[in-house]
Amino acid sequence: MNPLSDLDNALLWKYFEDICRIPRLSRNEGQVIDYLLAFAHEHKLKAKKDNTGNVLISKPASPGMENRKTVILQSHMDMVGEKEQGRPHDFSKDPIIPVVDGEWIRASGTTLGADDGIGIAAQMLILSDRDLVHGPIECLFTVDEESGMTGAQNLEAGFMTGEILINLDSEDEGELFIGCAGGIDTIGTFKCKTKKPEDGSIAYKMSVGGVKGGHSGDEIHKSPGNAIKIVNRFLWNAGNDFRLALSMFDGGNLRNAIPREAFALFTIPAALVEDFEDYYQKFTNALLLELKDFEPELSFRLSRSELPETILTRKRQVRLIRALYACPHGVITWSPTLKDLVETSTNLASVKFTKPNRAIVTTSQRSSVDTAKKNIGDRVASCLALGGARVEHSDGYPGWSPNPDSEILNITTGVYAGLFGQEPVVRAIHAGLECGLILEKYPGLDMLSFGPTIKGAHTPSERINIHTTEKFWKLLLEVLGRIPEKW
Numbered sequence: 311m312n313p314l315s316d317l318d319n320a321l322l323w324k325y326f327e328d329i330c331r332i333p334r335l336s337r338n339e340g341q342v343i344d345y346l347l348a349f350a351h352e353h354k355l356k357a358k359k360d361n362t363g364n365v366l367i368s369k370p371a372s373p374g375m376e377n378r379k380t381v382i383l384q385s386h387m388d389m390v391g392e393k394e395q396g397r398p399h400d401f402s403k404d405p406i407i408p409v410v411d412g413e414w415i416r417a418s419g420t421t422l423g424a425d426d427g428i429g430i431a432a433q434m435l436i437l438s439d440r441d442l443v444h445g446p447i448e449c450l451f452t453v454d455e456e457s458g459m460t461g462a463q464n465l466e467a468g469f470m471t472g473e474i475l476i477n478l479d480s481e482d483e484g485e486l487f488i489g490c491a492g493g494i495d496t497i498g499t500f501k502c503k504t505k506k507p508e509d510g511s512i513a514y515k516m517s518v519g520g521v522k523g524g525h526s527g528d529e530i531h532k533s534p535g536n537a538i539k540i541v542n543r544f545l546w547n548a549g550n551d552f553r554l555a556l557s558m559f560d561g562g563n564l565r566n567a568i569p570r571e572a573f574a575l576f577t578i579p580a581a582l583v584e585d586f587e588d589y590y591q592k593f594t595n596a597l598l599l600e601l602k603d604f605e606p607e608l609s610f611r612l613s614r615s616e617l618p619e620t621i622l623t624r625k626r627q628v629r630l631i632r633a634l635y636a637c638p639h640g641v642i643t644w645s646p647t648l649k650d651l652v653e654t655s656t657n658l659a660s661v662k663f664t665k666p667n668r669a670i671v672t673t674s675q676r677s678s679v680d681t682a683k684k685n686i687g688d689r690v691a692s693c694l695a696l697g698g699a700r701v702e703h704s705d706g707y708p709g710w711s712p713n714p715d716s717e718i719l720n721i722t723t724g725v726y727a728g729l730f731g732q733e734p735v736v737r738a739i740h741a742g743l744e745c746g747l748i749l750e751k752y753p754g755l756d757m758l759s760f761g762p763t764i765k766g767a768h769t770p771s772e773r774i775n776i777h778t779t780e781k782f783w784k785l786l787l788e789v790l791g792r793i794p795e796k797w
């Protein structure tokens with residue numbers, strides 16, 4: 311039984327179903343690579359595979375269209391494998407069976423892999439249908455987008471010849487994407503010389519929780535709140551007034567997540583306890599008031615604790631706390647050309663005390679402008695270095711700077727308005743896409759990304775909307791028919 315065969319454009323869905331049957335988790339794309347190469351062979355199309363596993367299949371222009379610019383259509387072969395608890399599905403061998411559910415197509419308790427199986431299906435239909443009108447086409451299928459973008463990263467210059475690239479890996483129909491952010495991590499290691507706590511001190515643990523947090527790309531603009539920053543602000547102030555001696559500071563977790571929780575362990579001279587607790591109340595109340603509209607769930611907790619074995623020397627403590635205070639967090643600049651796009655941001659992601667006597671501060675920067683990404687990375691590095699840290703950067707990955715004057719964007723916008731009587735939304739995202747990496751190897755490419763609406767990607771509730779898939783297909787075909795002639 312073919313549950314999708316009653317839909318319009320049955321052949322597109324047939325290819326989609328075929329792809330769903332092939333196990334293809336990231337870094338295990340062997341079967342889908344073989345399937346694509348066999349498909350090319352069957353349809354007498356030129357195909358090649360690079361050392362990383364990326365596949366390129368080419369199709370000549372339809373009659374009369376030979377003079378048009380070559381278009382690269384791009385998708386990724388791998389998918390995320392997530393399932394509901396208790397599902398026996400084995401992603402290394404079991405097929406995914408898509409089912410129609412009202413307006414949507416979904417799997418049964420697992421990810422569907424419409425991200426990016428629908429892109430692959432669209433490419434296959436374009437490659438196999440001899441009645442379509444278009445110029446020369448190159449279909450690029452990358453490996454390992456989901457777990458590290460190593461396919462796009464290892465793409466070799468000269469593998470493709472096209473001048474225009476349409477990425478088919480977006481998930482909001484009606485939106486055209488023209489940019490993404492690059493990223494880099496900046497990590498500071500502080501030496502924490504320690505000593506024994508002074509006689510007659512009392513220890514406390516102070517924690518902050520309930521900060522919104524979220525993804526450091528998509529959600530960095532939603533609140534200035536950062537649990538590490540809030541704890542540190544308290545330490546900085548109380549450190550000056552109460553001879554607070556820091557023993558431990560811990561906050562945040564993943565480099566791409568905004569810290570929701572943090573805590574510090576410290577001592578106070580016993581004689582100051584009453585004043586200190588009073589100060590703590592006033593200080594936290596003022597902060598709750600200041601942040602109430604940004605962070606309605608923000609909470610503080612102060613509890614007495616066992617006296618720690620060691621505290622930081624005064625000099626090391628002051629350096630660490632000052633460096634964290636100076637270190638920026640959040641939106642640095644908004645795009646001057648695209649509304650509501652964060653251009654550059656930085657996330658103060660985590661502070662971890664590790665033995666022997668080290669504090670590691672991890673931060674992560676993003677920008678759609680590569681020089682701006684380097685600039686904010688250097689600014690953060692400066693703050694940490696001024697505090698005495700040894701600073702390292704990760705290799706990072708490049709962004710894709712939006713070009714509102716792009717030719718393929720202008721064509722697609724016009725086609726969209728003509729077909730659907732409505733202007734598409736033109737956007738960029740403040741997170742990574744393969745386009746940034748591809749552009750690094752092919753700096754002259756004119757690129758655009760669009761796709762049908764997919765909800766719940768990377769979760770067992772992943773589903774693709776049928777109606778928007780039809781719109782996506784119409785748009786893609788019409789755009790291919792309007793590609794201009796070569797210079």
Ligand SMILES: [Zn+2]
Nearest residue numbers: 425426455479
């Ligand atoms: Zn994807």
